[in-house]
Structure formats: structure tokens, C-alpha cells
Amino acid sequence: MIELKELCKKYEHFSLEVSMEVRKGCITGLVGKNGAGKTTTFKAILGLIVPDAGEVRVLGTDPAELTPKDRQKIGVALAESGFSSYLSIKDIAAVMKQMYDDFSEGDFLEQCRRFELPTDQRIQKFSTGMKAKLKVLTAISHNARLLILDEPTAGLDVMARNELLDMLREYMAMEERAILISSHISTDLESLCDDIYLMDQGKLLLHEDTDVLLGSYGILRVNPEQFGRLDHRYLLRRRQEPYGYACLTKEQQFYRENYPGLVLEKGKLDDVMMLMIGGEKL
Template identity: 40%
Template sequence: MENILEVKNLSKKYTGFELKNISFELPKGMIMGFIGENGAGKTTTIKAILDIIKNYTGEIKVFGLDNRKDDKKIKEDVGVVLDDMFFPEILIPNDINSIMKDTYKNWDSNLYFKYLSDFDLPKNKQIKTFSKGMRKKLEIATALSHHPKLLILDEPTSGLDPIARNEVIDIFQDFIQNEECSILLSSHITTDLEHIADYITFINNGEILLQKTCDELLGKYGIVKCTESEFKKMDKSDFIKYRKTKYEYEVLVENKKEFSKKYGNNTIDKITLEDLMVLMIKGVK
């Protein structure tokens, strides 16, 4: 399968934080959920892909092209939503159309105004009068209106109500239907990712902790909830991490079926991405 985005050994040092050898690949026609707690390195990785930050090492290829050498060519086909970074708020959506049609070769004003209409956004009101959800919708409309092949979205659904989120997720799913386009989607709202992501990349403290297909994660991984005595009988190699709560032990296992075969009588719950994040970060081995 052809990759639309390849990140190899991406490293970047700041005082007190380091991105360490980040590597992942996003194939065409797929959605990758990029998860991790605040400050884990998601936005830094996205900024490196877009060459917004400097002095990083490693190789980043978008559409098979080097992100630094072929910057302009790449950005013509990338749609971006960055967390809290957008046009100055004294502008109006009509201004954005006027600016973007002289910025992107493929800017489609009709499509942009269709999104504005679908999202019930006014064309002539200053962005500063918009609610957080409306701003997000405007950012998404702007990211989609030059027919990009890759969407890089940092928290695109934060601030949206469940109905708007659902609407936006449908748009994202339509976007990848032709199997030529892909989405890298960083989000804290992990339930959205469970619905649409094909792959999950989990970053923590500047390092990739886990990379799997979403089906594998949600289908194979599980949480065993057990007593202390049951936990003590478990072999350390049979689980990834565990966490002691007030009443029980929560144990993250990589293969529900195999674990069940070996330990039979334990209750194994289906895992959610939120459970996975909490156990991977807060749990111990």
C-alpha cells in the first residue's frame, strides 16, 4: 500500500522536552488517529511535518516528497487545522475566500461557501463574534476547500457539540472514500477516533508508545478487572500494564483470547482508547 505520509526518526530537542525518534507511516485512503496526553508531542510532530518548527532531525516525506525541499508543492495539497492558530479574528469568512483564492491554485470558492452554508456560518461577521464551535467549523471548511489530498488536523473537533462533531466526522469519512486521500487526526476525543480511525499512533513524553490498527487495538486488547489475589497469580509477561484502583486491579492485556485461555475465570472488558491511554500512562508494569 502506497504511503501518503512517512515520518522516520523525527527528533527535536527543547529545554525540558524532547521528541525522540518518532516514526510512522500513513497509507493512502486511511485515517490515523494521533493520541497522547497534553504536552506529549502531538502538535510538535504536526508542526515538524508542516515545517513550522525548525532544527529537527529525521526524514519526513509527504506524497513521497521531502517536506523541506518540496515545501510549496506539498502544501498545495495539504489541508490544515491547527489548534488555536488561524486567521486574525477581525476578518470575516468572505475575506478568507478572497485571500485563499490567491493562495491556493485549487481553491474552490463554491465549495467553501457550500461548507459555510452547511455549517450555518455567516459570511459577513467578524470571526471574533463566532463561538468556539463556529470557529472550528470555519477552520475545517477552510482546510477542505482547496481539494487537498492530505488533511492534517490538530484537535479539529474540540469545542464542537455532538451533532456538529458527527457532521464533521461524516465529512472526514467522505473525504477518504476515493482511497487517494488520507487524514492525520490528533484528538483528545478518543470516541471520535474509535468511529473513524484505521490506525492509532500513541505518543507519550515525546516517544511513540504504540502503533496498531484500530481494529486490532479494540478487538484484541482488553482490560482484566480482578482482585489482588487474582492479580498476584498472573505472570508479568502476560500483561502490558496494570493499575490498582480503590476496589480492584485493572490489567491491560494485549490478547484477550490468549489471556482468557490461560486464566479462564477472569472478566475481560472491551477496551476503549481512553482506557488504553489511562492505563498506558498511569499504569505500571
Template identity: 55%
Template sequence: MIRTENLKKVYGKFELDCTMSVKPGYITGLIGKNGSGKTTLFKSILGLISVDGGKAEILGKDIRKIGENEKQKIGVALSDSGFSGYLTIKDMIIVFRHLYKEFDEKEFVYQVNRFSLPMNKKIKDFSTGMKARLKVIAAMSHNADILILDEPTAGLDVIARDEIIDLLRDYMEKDENRSILISSHISGDIENLCDDIYMIDDGKIIVHEDTDVLLSDYGILKVDSSMFENIEKDYILRYIKEGYGYRCLTDQKIYYKENYPDVIIENAGIDDLMTMMIRGEKL
């Protein structure tokens, strides 16, 4: 559905150089700290900014050759874009009728009513949560094969986030060949929703893992200085020196449980992965 190979974009000292893919039927998460390159990658894939090298494809076509038919099959919600604040949802329906060949007005109105979004109120007067819901509903409104969503749950309370996650699950259940590429700072959203995860840092992909593998096989070892000197280090990805000794990230949690029963081993989630991969040191 989406494939990039050494996709490059240079801004001063920052350079995006990214290889990744989003498979049919997958919800793929993109994580990384602010400024790591997530939004630049999204805009490069969508052709919203020029690129400086490499390849990118959507729906099997080079992004430079994407035509109107392919654009109709892509639903987008970017963190730094939205609808004119002076439009109402009724105004948007008129626009969408002309913009999208497969605009499903009945489903769009159903979802708007489901989330109690006012039809006649100007969007500029919507709350943050209402605007976020509307952006996702609009992206899903025209039978898109792929959704590209940049921080769709940012700034929302837990109830609003759950509602959007439910929307995305419903979208995927209607067609097993659909895909979603989504970025988020909310680790729980990514862990509960995504099939696989890419982590980007300083413009480079530094981790790609199936979510199930991450949650089952990755762990945090807590060891004192003596144990750190003697422990098998082939499966330690990063370490951080702390007051009691060392905190270590591994992708072979079971190995250490079986061979070092006295070591404290905690499950690792996305927050742990980000902290250790960005702040930790390689051996």
C-alpha cells in the same frame, strides 16, 4: 503520505523522538495527554519549527524540500492558529482564489451554507463551533491530498463534533488515495473515525495499533492479589494496583477468556489504553 523516522525536536528537558507513517487511504489518529508532543510533531512535520534530527517526508518529499506544488496538496487546521478575526468569509474567498490553484469556490460556498456560517460576519464574532467548522472547511477547500488536523473538535458539543466527522468522511470518500492525520482528546471521535492510532507520551510513540484490533483484542482484566500472582503475565502490557487487587491491560483478551473463565474481563477503549499505558506499571 507522511513518514517520520526518529524525528527529533528538543525544548529544554523535553525531546520529541518520533517514528510513524500515514498511509494513502488511511485516517490516522494521534492521541496523548496534554504536553505529550502532539502539536510539536505536527509543526515539525509541516516545517513550522526547525527540527534537531531525523527524517520527515510528506507526499514522498523531504520536508526541507517541499515546494509550492506540494504545499497546495496539504490542508491544515492547527489548534493554536486561525484566520484574522477581522476577515469575513467573503474576504476569505478572495484570498483563497489567489492562494490555491485548485480552490473549489463552489464547494466551499456549499459547505459554508450547509453549516449556516454567515458570509458577511467578522470571524472574531463567530462562536467556537463556527470557527471550528470553518477551519476544517477551509482545509478541505483546495483539493488537498492530505489533511493535518490538530484537535479539530476540541470544545465542541456532540452535534458539532458529529458534523465535522461527517465532513471528514465525505472528504475521504471522494478519493480513496487521500489521507488524514488527526489528533483529538475525544476518544469516541478517534474510535469511530480512524483506521489506526498512534499514542505519544513524553515525545515518544509508545503504541501503534489498528483501531479494529484495539477494539477487538485489547481488554482490562480485574483480578485479586492471589490471581495476579498466578495468572499468565506474558500478555499483560501494564498493571495498576487497586483496592480489590489489580487492573491489567492486555492485547490478548481472547486468551484470558478461554484460559481464565473466572476472571472479570472488560473491553478496552482508547481512554483505557491511555490511562493504563501512562499510569500503569510494566512487569
């Protein structure tokens, strides 16, 4: 559904170099701290910026050549952009009705009411959570094959986040669909995504299936003496801690079996991210 091959975009103080893929039937997550390059990647995918090098294909086509008909198959929610906040939901419904063949005004308004969004009020009076819900509802309202969601859960409380993630799971119930979603809240992605890309300073540090990430990655917490005795072959990163080192491994089973006395925690995306970004490469 999406393919980036050695995409390169250079700015004065930032450079993006990414290769990635979003497959049909999958939810792919893009995670990284603020300023990692997630939004720039999204912009390149959506044809909002022109890459300096590399190739971008969305639904098999260069984004710059996507026709309006092609674009009907893509639903988008951007973190810092949307419909004018001077419009109301009813206004947006009227606009969407003209834009998309598969948009049902009645269903959209019904969904908005289900999520307690006032349809007559200007969006500028909405809370952050209400705005985020509206963006996602808008993106999924026209039977898109591909959803591109940049930080859709930013600024939401736990309840609202869960509601929103459930909406996305419902959306994926139909086959032939895919989602690319970014977030700096890694727990959201852990529970939702099939595979995850980790990004920092414009570069990808890691790509892994979520099952592998949660099942095989682990954090060893060792003192300097234990660290010295460890087999370093399967250690990816280490970070100095007050007690010694936190070490990231992709082979937690190996260390569990061979070093039964050591403190070994299951890998959580947050920990993996912290160590991949802030840790020392081994």
C-alpha cells in the same frame, strides 16, 4: 504520504522522539494527553520547526523543500492557529481563491452556509464550534490529497463533533487521500481512524490498527489473589485500583478462554491510553 524516521526535537524541558507513518487511503490518529507532543509533531511535519535529528518526508519531500505547488495538495487545520479573526468567511474565500488552483469559492461558501456559518461576520464573533468547523471546511475546500488536522474537535459539543467527523468521512470517499488527525478525545478517533498512535511525553507508546485495538486489547479487573494466579506473559501494564489491579492485555481472547471467571472488559482507547500512560510496565 507522511513518514517520520527517528525524528528528534529537543527543547529545554521537553524532548520529542518519534517515528511514524501515514499511508495512502488511511486515516491515522495521534492521541495523547495535553503536552504529549502532538502539536510539536505536527509542526515538524509542516516544516514549522526544524528537527534536531531524523528525517521527515511529506508527499515524498522534506517539508522545508515543499514548493507552493506541493503545499496545494495539503490541507491543514491547527488547534491554536488559523486565519486572522478580523477576517470574515468571504474574506477567507477571496484569499483561498488566489492561493489554490482547485478552490471553488461558490462551493466553499455553499458548504459554510450548509453548516450555518455566517459568511459576512468576522470570525472573532464565532463560537468555538463554528471556528472549528470553518477550519476543517477550509482545509478540505481545495481538493487536498493530505489533511493534517490538529485537534479539530477540541471544544466541540457531541453534535458538532459528529458533524465534523462525518465531513471527514465524506472527504475520504475519494481514493488516494489520507488524513493525519490528533485529538485528546479518543472516542472520536476510535470511530474514524484506521490506525492510531499513542503518544506521551514526546514518545510513542503504542501503534496499532484500530480494529486490533478495539478487538484484541482488553482490561482485566482482578484482586491481588487473582493477579497472582494470572499468566503475566500477555499483560502490558497494570495499575493499582481499590479492588486490586486493572491490567491491560493485547490478548483478551487468551484470558477469556483460560480465565473464564475473571472480569474482562473490551479495550476502549481511553482505557488503553490511561493504562499505557499511567500504568506500571510488566
